[in-house]
Amino acid sequence: MSTNNIETLKSNVNKLFYFKRAWAFGIPIAILAYFTYAFISFDILGLSERGSLKNAKSLVGDMYSHKVHVTRDNRKGDISISIEGEKKGRYPSGEAPEWIELGSTSKINLGNGHLIYFGEKDVVYEVPNYGRIWAEPGLGGVEAEYPNGPLPEWINQSKNRVTITTEAGRLTITRNRTEVFRYFYGWELFFFTLDSQYHGKSISELTSLAFNGELPKIMRDFWYNKMWRHSDVAWAIGETILMAFLGTFGAALVAFPLAFLAAKNITPLAPVRFFFRRIFDFTRGLDHLLWTIILARAFGPGPLTGALAMVVTDTGTFGKLFSEAIENVDKKQIDGVQSTGARNIQRYRFGVIPQITPVLLSQILYYFESNIRGATVIGAMVGGGIGLMLTQAIITQSNWEEVTYYIILIILLVTATDWLSGKLRQRLIKGSLNN
Amino acid sequence: MSEITSTQKYEAEYFELIKKRRTYSAILLGVFIVLMISGFNVVDDRNAGSFWAGITSIFDFPREVILEASEKIEKIPGLFVKFFPSLIETINIAAAATLAASIFAIFLSMLATQGMAKWPRLIPVFRRILDIMRAIPDFVIALILIFILGGGPVPAMIAITFHTTGALGKLFSEVNENASLQPLDGLSSVGASWMQKMLLGILPQVSPNYFSYALLRFEINIRISAILGFVGAGGIGYDLKNAISWGKGRYDETGAIFILLFVTIVIVDQLSGIFRDRLTHGKKSEGLL
DSSP, X not given: OHHHHHHHHXXXXXXXXXXXXXXXHHHHHHHHHHHHHHHHHTTGGGHHHHOOHHHHHHHHHHHHEEEEEEEEETTTOOEEEEETTOGGGBOOTTOOOTTEEOSSSEEEEEETTEEEEEOSSOEEEEETTTEEEEEEEETTEEEEEOOSSSOOTTEEEOSSEEEEEOSSEEEEEESSEEEEEEEEESOTTSSOOTTSTTTTOOHHHHHHHIIIIIHHHHHHHHHTOTXXXXXXXXXXXXXXXXXXXXXXXXXXXXXXXXXXXXXTTTOXXXXXXXXXXXXXXXXXXXXXXXXXXHHHHHHOSSHHHHHHHHHHHHHHHHHHHHHHHHHTSOHHHHHHHHHTTOOHHHHIIIIIHHHHHHHHHHHHHHHHHHHHHHXXXXXXXXXXXXXXXXXXXXXXXXXXXXXXXXHHHHHXXXXXXXXXXXXXXXXXXXXXXXX | OHHHHHHHHHHHHHHHHHHHHXXXXXXXXXXXXXXXXXXHHHXXXXXXXXXXXXXXXXXXXXXXXXXXXXXXXXXXXHHHHHHHHHHHHHHHHHHHXXXXXXXXXXXXXXXXXXXXXXXXXXXXXXXXXXXXXXXXXXXXHHHHHHHHHOSSHHHHHHHHHHHHHHHHHHHHHXXXXXXXXXXXXXXXXXXXXXXHIIIIIIHHHXXXXXXXXXXXXXXXXXXXXXXXXXXXXXXXXXXXXXXXXXXXTOHHHHHHHHHHHHHHHHHHXXXXXXXXXXXXXXXXXXXXX
């Protein structure tokens, strides 16, 4: 009998081991199979065609550096200098940074011994360890002379265009214009644009000016910087926070009375409870995206629409969470209040609300935190706040330094609210324990 | 005699305190109301249409959609079939991203937990990595990747994976902190490698919780995947955007996509709710209500 028992036990254990082994191998194989399927259905191999390495390079380069364009119109002979080729970053005519000497022959110093001379019509580029390149644009195209030897690969020469790319910068000559790019680290004109008198001043100079009563002017030049638009950015961040604030607390205000109607211990009528619960489920289930679309039709694009979309979806979430919190209250406290002869309203006010307040506040804070994150996305869809500025900057496909700046600001905003709401929630929970 | 005066004193003090507290609460409430009203006015000003004008026409769009869709009711099943592949793509983006993110998050969370980390000195580094991954909104990554990789599901998948890794990593490391470390000692004594210790000593303890969190994240990711489609990645969100920007005449498509999305979200929510309930409370038959 006992041997029989041992036999069944053995076979049971063996079976169990067999299953375990099958699971241990089966799960990784299933995961692998799914990834293979996704790999094929997402057409990952086709990525190399759709993707663009050039875009990636210009994006990454733009994130930490900027370039200065020096352009000569070969017909008129004018030289214009501008940062990133933008109108807002153009030097006034006749002015130049210290590495350019304007004159009948202009000298552009690219650093590390790379020198470019703009003559009457021709261009000379002295490349260290290589030699002198001479080029002249004319009606028939671009004529160029190089040092002896085979043409290196960093020179791209055709009839109408010569491009020379070195580690110091880039020179492009076409029939119409001659253009030099010089690259610099950092974001250009972040503090002051070129038309500000404080551009190019050191920190010590600026502090001494600030103490001499120019602080308001300095702050104004910084705040209304035309390239980086600090005041608009600050306003956009404020708008994002405002959307999240109105959305979260608006939803809490709407959901609070409705939650009582959906709580079992407050509303004895089952059909009423059922009705409100289904409403909560519906507003929650129809996603942010769909509510945003529906509301944008009625209210038009803008931050109000974003805030209302949050109000609607979070009313569903809060309604559910609040009614659960109300159902979990301790009945003794209500009985105690009732025993003193309190009326219905007083019973809720002194028996229920003090118990649920910390829980509710902590939930509201948690959603406020996640709505700040959500407000950036909703802002991108409805056109408000920092989300809008971010999408606008991305659409230009060239202002990646601005995109980087906004992303950093968003990360800081999200981290700060995370931290703050974490602190507050901790205090709320601890406070409720002490009571 | 003196006893009475002292109780009276205490009573007076008590009411003084209550009064103070009420004043503070009233001030706080006042500030809150002012903030709400002025904030509402600011937002109302910046919006294209005002609140009071829009509130009356709030049901116009749904009514038009429903009217047109019910006129072409015979076409709706065909539209379901037409948009089903995009729906599958949206779900696939969410599923693949959640799966990949769970795998990354398992490793990162173990590397960021005291007692399990392979390199204990690098714990703060891995924690910061998780924080940063969580802080970058997924749509930002998606938009940038669309620029580099072109449209389609891949940018959305990578973006969601990135953010979800951060989100799950934090939750997983909280689970890890509650796991018992004794199996690790046993496994070390028989000479197991770090990988073996984690797979055999930790994973069996934590996998139900991991699975429950991953499911919760899957629910969220389906919604995000639809939104990302709307801003340019593939899937049903993209179709929805096209149908909506076409406007009247294609409201039957809009309606069909709305229904598909809504039903999918509800089904996934319910299913994952049932699964999670089982994982945390064991097998138990409980009403869905």
